[in-house]
Amino acid sequence: MQPSLFLAHGAPTLVTEELKYTRLLAMLAAKLPRPYAIVLWSAHWESRTQLISAAPQYETIHDFFGFPESLYEIEYPAKGNVALALQIRQMLTAEGISSEMDDHRGLDHGAWSLLNLMYPDGDIPVVAMSVNPRLTPEEQYRIGRALATLRRENVLLIGSGGTVHNLSKLNWSSAGVARWALEYDEWLAEQLETWNTEALFDYELRGPYAREAVPTPEHFVPLLLAMGAADSGKKARLLHREYQLGTLSLSAWMFG
Template identity: 65%
Template sequence: MLPSLFVAHGAPTLVQEKNKYTELLRVLAERLPRPKAVIVFSAHWEAPVQRIGSAVKYETLHDFFGYPEALYREVYPARGEIALALQAQELLQDAGIASVSDDARGLDHGAWSVLKLMYPQADIPVVTMSVNPRLVPEEQYRIGRALAPLRERGVLILGSGGTVNNPQRLEWNSRGARDWALAFDEWLAEQIETWNLEALFHYEALAPHASDAVPTAEHFAPLLIAMGAAHRGKKARLLHRQYQLGTLSLSCWMLG
């Protein structure tokens, strides 16, 4: 059975970078069993009701501004998987979670940047998923848990976001992490590795510097969803962590 993954996508330029993190994603994809399909929850698709991508073929969305022109020429021509989208909708319905199908939404950079690094040939079907940052952590976790049976069918469930993601406090000349960012990530790692849901569900009150690390919840939600998908095994392994611009963590967690 495939694990679920949480993969940080950092700045949009990540897809064109070559560093230890991008190499880790490439090698990880090679070492994992080849998935039949990928379900990806992207922090950059927000919706009040869970939306499920059901496009036959996805448009590549360049949902960012002010970056080098070459970045806007990046494409990821992934095809969809309508049957899998319907299976996901049924599982969510069984869990009492409302959802709607969306055949118009393309792949935003939270989805295609990491998929391109891991599966550059775009030859694995993809089903995209929105996130709702207004949900409490328990509800995020429950979404992932509802979809967990898909892992047994060869589907990779991937959350794309960032444990520390504060674009308002970027340090353009930084090569490491701000002290508060590191303190938050170290606290978080301890809770994930021990599967301490009580602490994780109350991270806003318990974690050091939570409001700095997670000023808005959309980048944190995919982690909780990916953990929910690995509920039965409750195993977690941090594969890599580094930082961009002081306040963007690039972490990859294997779950389950």
């Protein structure tokens, strides 16, 4: 059975960088059973209704500005899986969760940057999923839980975002980590490892420096989705954590 994963996608340049984290992603893909398909929630695809990609072939979306030209030349030629997308919609409907299909959107950098590092050949079908930041944490968790049985069908579920993601507080002169970012991540790790959903669902009030770490929820939501997909086992393991520019966390969590 596949685990579910939460993976930080960092800055768009991550896909071109040699870091401990990028090496970890490549090694992780090599160690996991080769998945039949990948279902990925990206923080960079926001919608009011849960959207499920039914694109048979993805275009690569370069949804960023002002970066080196080489980034805009990267293409990730992943195919979709319409049958799996329809199955996902049926699974969500069975749990009373509304959703819609989308057959035209490509893969944003929250999706293709990670997939390029893990499966550079782009030969595993992908079903991209949107996130709805307006839902409560409990509702996010429930969406992930609704798709949990896909893991038994050799489908790898990935939430792509960032536990600490505040672009206004990046420290361009520091290679270390800000104390407040580390304190929040350490609090978060304790809640995840003990599967304390009560505290996690109230992270905005209970988490130290939560307003600084999570000023907007869209990058945190994929963590709750990936966690929900492992509700039956309730096991969390931190695979890696480092930081870019003092506050941008690069963390990898495995659930299940």
